[in-house]
Amino acid sequence: xxxxxxxxxxxxxxxxxxxxxxxVMNHQALEEIxxxxxxxxxxxxxxxxxxxxxxxxxxxxxxLSLHEEEILQAGSHLQADLKASIDAAYHNIFTFHxxxxxxxxxxxxxxGVFCWRESRAIERVGLYIPGGSAPLFSTVLMxxxxxxxxxxxxxxxxxxxxxxxxxxxxxxxxxxxxxxxxIFKVGGAQAIAAMxxxxxxxxxxxxxxxxGNQYVTAAKLHAMGIGVGIDLPAGPSEVLVFADDTGxxxxxxADLLSQAEHGxxxxxxxxxxxxxxxxxxxxxxxxxxxNLPRKNIAAAALxxxxxxxxxNVDSAFSFINQYAPEHFIISSDxxxxxxxxxxxxxxxxxxxxxxxxxxxxxxxxxxxxPTGGYxxxxxxxxxxxxxxxxxFQEISPGGLHTLGPHVVNMARAEHLExxxxxxxxxxxxxxx
Amino acid sequence: xxxxxxxxxxxxxxxxxxxxxxxVMNHQALEEIxxxxxxxxxxxxxxxxxxxxxxxxxxxxxxLSLHEEEILQAGSHLQADLKASIDAAYHNIFTFHxxxxxxxxxxxxxxGVFCWRESRAIERVGLYIPGGSAPLFSTVLMxxxxxxxxxxxxxxxxxxxxxxxxxxxxxxxxxxxxxxxxIFKVGGAQAIAAMxxxxxxxxxxxxxxxxGNQYVTAAKLHAMGIGVGIDLPAGPSEVLVFADDTGxxxxxxADLLSQAEHGxxxxxxxxxxxxxxxxxxxxxxxxxxxNLPRKNIAAAALxxxxxxxxxNVDSAFSFINQYAPEHFIISSDxxxxxxxxxxxxxxxxxxxxxxxxxxxxxxxxxxxxPTGGYxxxxxxxxxxxxxxxxxFQEISPGGLHTLGPHVVNMARAEHLExxxxxxxxxxxxxxx
Numbered sequence: 001x002x003x004x005x006x007x008x009x010x011x012x013x014x015x016x017x018x019x020x021x022x023x024v025m026n027h028q029a030l031e032e033i034x035x036x037x038x039x040x041x042x043x044x045x046x047x048x049x050x051x052x053x054x055x056x057x058x059x060x061x062x063x064l065s066l067h068e069e070e071i072l073q074a075g076s077h078l079q080a081d082l083k084a085s086i087d088a089a090y091h092n093i094f095t096f097h098x099x100x101x102x103x104x105x106x107x108x109x110x111x112g113v114f115c116w117r118e119s120r121a122i123e124r125v126g127l128y129i130p131g132g133s134a135p136l137f138s139t140v141l142m143x144x145x146x147x148x149x150x151x152x153x154x155x156x157x158x159x160x161x162x163x164x165x166x167x168x169x170x171x172x173x174x175x176x177x178x179x180x181x182x183i184f185k186v187g188g189a190q191a192i193a194a195m196x197x198x199x200x201x202x203x204x205x206x207x208x209x210x211x212g213n214q215y216v217t218a219a220k221l222h223a224m225g226i227g228v229g230i231d232l233p234a235g236p237s238e239v240l241v242f243a244d245d246t247g248x249x250x251x252x253x254a255d256l257l258s259q260a261e262h263g264x265x266x267x268x269x270x271x272x273x274x275x276x277x278x279x280x281x282x283x284x285x286x287x288x289x290x291n292l293p294r295k296n297i298a299a300a301a302l303x304x305x306x307x308x309x310x311x312n313v314d315s316a317f318s319f320i321n322q323y324a325p326e327h328f329i330i331s332s333d334x335x336x337x338x339x340x341x342x343x344x345x346x347x348x349x350x351x352x353x354x355x356x357x358x359x360x361x362x363x364x365x366x367x368x369x370p371t372g373g374y375x376x377x378x379x380x381x382x383x384x385x386x387x388x389x390x391x392f393q394e395i396s397p398g399g400l401h402t403l404g405p406h407v408v409n410m411a412r413a414e415h416l417e418x419x420x421x422x423x424x425x426x427x428x429x430x431x432x
Numbered sequence: 433x434x435x436x437x438x439x440x441x442x443x444x445x446x447x448x449x450x451x452x453x454x455x456v457m458n459h460q461a462l463e464e465i466x467x468x469x470x471x472x473x474x475x476x477x478x479x480x481x482x483x484x485x486x487x488x489x490x491x492x493x494x495x496l497s498l499h500e501e502e503i504l505q506a507g508s509h510l511q512a513d514l515k516a517s518i519d520a521a522y523h524n525i526f527t528f529h530x531x532x533x534x535x536x537x538x539x540x541x542x543x544g545v546f547c548w549r550e551s552r553a554i555e556r557v558g559l560y561i562p563g564g565s566a567p568l569f570s571t572v573l574m575x576x577x578x579x580x581x582x583x584x585x586x587x588x589x590x591x592x593x594x595x596x597x598x599x600x601x602x603x604x605x606x607x608x609x610x611x612x613x614x615i616f617k618v619g620g621a622q623a624i625a626a627m628x629x630x631x632x633x634x635x636x637x638x639x640x641x642x643x644g645n646q647y648v649t650a651a652k653l654h655a656m657g658i659g660v661g662i663d664l665p666a667g668p669s670e671v672l673v674f675a676d677d678t679g680x681x682x683x684x685x686a687d688l689l690s691q692a693e694h695g696x697x698x699x700x701x702x703x704x705x706x707x708x709x710x711x712x713x714x715x716x717x718x719x720x721x722x723n724l725p726r727k728n729i730a731a732a733a734l735x736x737x738x739x740x741x742x743x744n745v746d747s748a749f750s751f752i753n754q755y756a757p758e759h760f761i762i763s764s765d766x767x768x769x770x771x772x773x774x775x776x777x778x779x780x781x782x783x784x785x786x787x788x789x790x791x792x793x794x795x796x797x798x799x800x801x802p803t804g805g806y807x808x809x810x811x812x813x814x815x816x817x818x819x820x821x822x823x824f825q826e827i828s829p830g831g832l833h834t835l836g837p838h839v840v841n842m843a844r845a846e847h848l849e850x851x852x853x854x855x856x857x858x859x860x861x862x863x864x
Binding site: 092117134321342354365391410416417419 | 459513514516517518520521523524525527528531532534537539541542545547549550552554555565566567568569570602638639657659660661680682683686687689690692693694720724725726730753767768771774775776777778779780781782783784785786787788789790791792793794795796797798802804805806807808809810811812814816820821822823824825826827828829831832835836837838839841842843845846847848849850851852853854855857858861
């Protein structure tokens with residue numbers, strides 16, 4: 001058998017860093033292009049957007065915006081079974097994200113000192129939905145559902161138009177389920193610039209969400225530099241499958257391929273404690289790859305993919321945690337036994353009947369996840385991404401009587417006399 | 433009476449943007465300096481750190497690190513009353529941040545489809561504690577307590593040494609309470625570079641926390657560019673006091689001064705619905721300013737401070753929400769009535785006996801908060817800042833039997849055939 005994937009056997013920890021490397025974007029070159037796009041959108045507003053859409057998408061538009069009617073009627077242009085599936089996905093994603101609402105409760109940290117947090121929606125958010133080869137209505141659900149639950153006042157959606165100047169009804173239908181009312185036909189870095197700066201048609205927002213190509217990613221980073229929030233620094237999508245000797249090779253191979261078909265830069269890893277299984281997965285890969293429509297893309301992605309064999313399961317998980325995969329599938333009869341070993345991952349798929357594609361579309365979890373090792377530090381998109389938590393405190397006169405002298409001591413030790421006096425002026429007032 | 437503060441009466445909404453402006457950092461000039469610091473730390477490691485410390489802090493060090501003994505014994509070098517106050521603050525901050533632990537519960541989004549989130553500590557975090565005129569042990573508590581509760585494995589603390597090459601015992605004592613074991617005597621952009629890149633002495637971390645001057649802030653932004661997480665983009669500290677006709681002028685003035693003494697670039701605003709009160713506050717300010725040790729700094733900050741009067745309370749809160757203050761004090765007998773109007777703020781102080789300084793030190797809330805209007809999008813530091821939430825899903829064979837066809841429909845509509853087949857290969861397996 002000829003190996004499709006590079007094979008590594010018990011690599012020592014000092015080689016892990018190299019095995020965990022991801023592709024690096026040339027930020028600087030992109031930054032210059034993106035800065036010019038922002039400049040033009042700032043100076044020429046909608047006119048620049050229409051011009052860019054003609055230039056890059058080959059579509060001439062009279063108006064960037066859609067009528068609310070078009071959004072509401074999209075469902076009638078959609079196949080019944082696809083509509084039912086989007087409805088089912090909406091239900092699951094809504095249900096899971098609704099559990100993320102946090103109830104506020106007041107804590108009396110010491111007598112008369114009350115502290116709590118309250119969540120508030122980010123008032124204005126912008127969702128970017130890429131166009132290109134596929135209508136990503138699933139991403140509409142993943143971003144607009146938590147925005148809907150959070151109660152964001154203004155939700156803007158930008159997506160590049162199809163060649164005929166329309167937007168795919170799947171995108172519009174998903175948006176209508178989530179009560180998105182403002183959709184604009186503009187894509188690329190110019191869409192990000194428009195939502196960051198604002199134009200006559202497109203309102204500016206406080207935070208930007210959504211995937212996209214390297215120009216979109218660079219534009220989001222540029223937007224961050226001018227004070228607009230972003231969801232996550234995005235890179236090529238990734239899956240890491242861990243399989244022990246109970247892993248099912250055909251399922252593992254199918255999961256690896258579902259990641260590999262995303263793009264040639266997709267990151268695909270298999271980590272296993274069963275050397276025998278690795279060979280079976282490779283055979284299955286070759287077989288399943290054969291009649292895949294996006295065979296060429298998947299094959300290219302597999303070329304730089306890796307199989308890493310570890311004798312020792314704890315070494316395997318140390319390596320996996322250092323890699324910090326976006327998607328992490330555990331192919332085992334005993335998947336739950338491994339949960340405690342997981343430190344860094346975006347989303348985890350447990351057992352034989354939980355393919356990544358279930359989470360990509362419909363299980364309920366979010367598919368906007370940290371790539372490139374960012375799972376060491378960042379969570380994926382959730383309700384939390386659409387809210388802020390404001391802290392509150394209220395101190396009773398008695399509470400300040402007890403707490404105040406401590407504040408005074410510390411403020412003086414930090415040479416902040418006015419901080420001390422802001423307490424003392426109140427304590428004096430109590431006595432008189 | 434001569435006005436200390438600029439006065440604005442019922443400014444129309446189209447003037448609010450200008451009233452909400454904050455000072456802007458010259459990122460580009462700083463970026464060049466910081467890039468060179470990173471380069472030198474990368475190439476020369478500890479040797480560069482020792483050299484920078486000699487050059488910028490005027491301190492010659494043999495070793496950057498402290499012995500664990502020195503940290504543990506710091507309490508014995510501290511005044512008893514300051515120690516007791518730090519203990520009291522530790523108790524309150526720990527108590528409040530502990531309530532932020534989220535229990536994980538499993539949701540069955542549809543039959544046989546189980547989703548949940550689990551929190552994991554960020555494994556390696558770096559805390560920066562500025563030196564300069566004051567030993568900021570309060571910031572040690574604010575950063576190291578949530579790290580301790582989260583269970584971060586490796587907590588690094590960097591702070592510039594005093595002129596005699598030691599670290600203030602208040603900082604060491606606060607660190608020891610929070611079980612911080614690795615403290616390094618290095619400050620400025622070079623400390624940030626060291627924690628971002630790692631040197632022989634100083635381990636690299638995944639996320640950086642802490643305030644600092646513009647070089648430190650620029651260094652944190654640079655670190656973000658090379659993949660290291662940061663807590664918040666930091667700017668000059670801010671307070672906005674809202675007072676209605678029940679506000680107490682002496683308390684309001686004391687709070688404004690406690691912010692103004694931080695630095696000449698401190699942002700101080702009073703928004704009021706009582707024009708009469710504004711005058712009384714100004715008189716009290718003049719009186720209280722007189723014998724303040726940091727009088728010159730506070731007076732300079734007050735020069736660019738503002739009083740904004742609104743006839744209408746809802747206009748006042750619309751303006752406040754657009755400003756999105758870091759600290760927001762409500763000076764009123766009915767402070768709680770205004771809570772629902774608050775959309776954007778870092779931390780809120782309610783009523784007459786809740787000065788900002790209580791939250792700065794000891795009420796229990798965190799004092800690391802979003803400045804510069806970032807409160808529209810960001811929360812302050814909390815336990816959440818030291819963890820990630822990983823999503824999990826597990827689907828039973830029966831669950832995939834029901835959910836799978838929906839996933840297949842959606843995957844095909846998005847032209848992702850391998851995603852559909854990763855489901856079908858499993859459904860087929862079930863039948864056979």
